[in-house]
Amino acid sequence: MTNGENIDVLAAEYALGTLDAAERSSVAARRRRDLALDLAIEQWEARLAPLAQTISSVEPRSGLFAEIETRIAVRHAATVSNIQVVVLEHSMRRWRRRALAAAALAACLLVAIGVRESMRPQAPTSYVAVFQKDDASPAFLLSVDLETRMLSIRPVAAQPQAGKTYQLWIASEKLGGAPQSLGLIEDHDTVTRRLLAAYDPAIVQQATFGVSLEPAGGSPTGRPTGPAFHAKLIPAPR
Amino acid sequence: MALLLQLVASQDRRAFASLYAASSSKLYGIILRILKRRDVAEDILQDVYVRIWERAMDFDSRKAPAIAWMIAIARNRALDERRRAAVGLDAIDADAEVANIVSEDEDPLAAAERSDNLRRLAECLNKLDKNRRDIVLLAYRDGYSRQELSQRLARPVGTIKTWLHHSLVQLKTCLGQ
Numbered sequence: 001m002t003n004g005e006n007i008d009v010l011a012a013e014y015a016l017g018t019l020d021a022a023e024r025s026s027v028a029a030r031r032r033r034d035l036a037l038d039l040a041i042e043q044w045e046a047r048l049a050p051l052a053q054t055i056s057s058v059e060p061r062s063g064l065f066a067e068i069e070t071r072i073a074v075r076h077a078a079t080v081s082n083i084q085v086v087v088l089e090h091s092m093r094r095w096r097r098r099a100l101a102a103a104a105l106a107a108c109l110l111v112a113i114g115v116r117e118s119m120r121p122q123a124p125t126s127y128v129a130v131f132q133k134d135d136a137s138p139a140f141l142l143s144v145d146l147e148t149r150m151l152s153i154r155p156v157a158a159q160p161q162a163g164k165t166y167q168l169w170i171a172s173e174k175l176g177g178a179p180q181s182l183g184l185i186e187d188h189d190t191v192t193r194r195l196l197a198a199y200d201p202a203i204v205q206q207a208t209f210g211v212s213l214e215p216a217g218g219s220p221t222g223r224p225t226g227p228a229f230h231a232k233l234i235p236a237p238r
Numbered sequence: 239m240a241l242l243l244q245l246v247a248s249q250d251r252r253a254f255a256s257l258y259a260a261s262s263s264k265l266y267g268i269i270l271r272i273l274k275r276r277d278v279a280e281d282i283l284q285d286v287y288v289r290i291w292e293r294a295m296d297f298d299s300r301k302a303p304a305i306a307w308m309i310a311i312a313r314n315r316a317l318d319e320r321r322r323a324a325v326g327l328d329a330i331d332a333d334a335e336v337a338n339i340v341s342e343d344e345d346p347l348a349a350a351e352r353s354d355n356l357r358r359l360a361e362c363l364n365k366l367d368k369n370r371r372d373i374v375l376l377a378y379r380d381g382y383s384r385q386e387l388s389q390r391l392a393r394p395v396g397t398i399k400t401w402l403h404h405s406l407v408q409l410k411t412c413l414g415q
Binding site: 008009012013016018019020024028045046048049050051052053054055057058060061068069 | 251255258262263264266267268270271272280283284285287288291292301302303305306309310313314317318321322353355356358359374375377378379381382383384385387402403406407409410413
């Protein structure tokens with residue numbers, strides 16, 4: 001097919017959509033090196049585009065855009081290598097198996113935060129931590145501003161469980177070693193609170209944070225009782 | 239929208255959010271009509287916006303309006319998925335949920351509200367024989383392949399191919415572009 005008219009018919013059928021799977025992928029590959037074909041396809045797409053006005057719009061479910069942003073961040077993670085993520089994993093055995101994937105995901109989520117941060121005036125006191133679930137998915141993202149002592153925690157892959165609640169803890173040698181409760185993560189949206197007002201920023205910066213799964217209403221003992229994951233703060237990427 | 243797309247090309251996330259707000263229901267309508275299943279269509283819609291984000295710098299406002307550029311990405315992605323998954327006509331007809339959403343007037347070109355470029359295209363399509371006009375509409379709007387058109391109209395695939403080629407050549411001549 002070198003004849004100009006045939007190229008145009010092929011472009012028209014590609015744009016219209018009537019080709020089968022094999023023909024479509026062959027045209028898609030060919031247009032990358034055949035500028036005449038590529039141009040002809042673009043012209044046919046523009047010619048037919050008014051027909052889209054005859055198709056009813058349908059509102060996608062809310063929340064889809066946030067998932068798109070996450071997908072973009074995940075794809076960009078592959079190009080990021082200079083971010084160190086400190087993650088303490090509860091279940092080392094499972095973690096090892098999935099370590100590479102998890103680190104990539106964690107890194108990209110940090111990038112997502114970094115990008116969002118970079119749209120605001122830079123605060124030199126922003127830190128983040130990623131809580132790994134017991135598989136490849138980061139379960140929670142924690143961000144902390146040491147200056148304002150604001151703490152924000154966002155569930156990522158963590159799912160609500162019937163009759164259970166997630167509880168956030170802080171632990172440090174300087175706080176006596178035992179975990180202290182920072183409260184329950186009951187909303188399945190981002191929770192932002194000044195939970196750290198009572199803590200010395202220097203201690204917070206070095207502390208270990210934990211999230212544990214507890215009975216509804218929180219740990220009955222004042223100490224983590226259920227499965228937990230831990231993380232330490234690292235400076236938010238710029 | 240062209241301006242938004244140019245801002246997206248410079249990695250402006252707020253412009254991207256605005257672009258999504260302005261275009262997602264149109265693109266989702268197009269994708270859902272081709273793929274019929276909400277879960278599949280949502281997945282493809284996400285993928286389409288990732289592509290828009292990554293390829294926005296390829297957009298050239300001299301070649302096509304921004305919405306036409308995005309529609310092409312959405313349709314190509316949805317069509318590839320439909321061909322890959324070989325969504326059958328049976329599955330499509332059986333899907334009442336979506337059939338409800340996409341049910342429309344008998345004549346999609348009869349709508350009172352239409353842009354100048356749709357009016358011109360409709361005039362040219364209306365000059366074609368009914369069968370030949372219908373296959374263009376079924377292909378563009380519903381994502382029918384030659385094979386599916388052949389089943390739907392009970393004609394050999396070769397006949398459909400010939401009709402398509404004649405229709406498209408006539409259309410181009412009529413539009414004079």
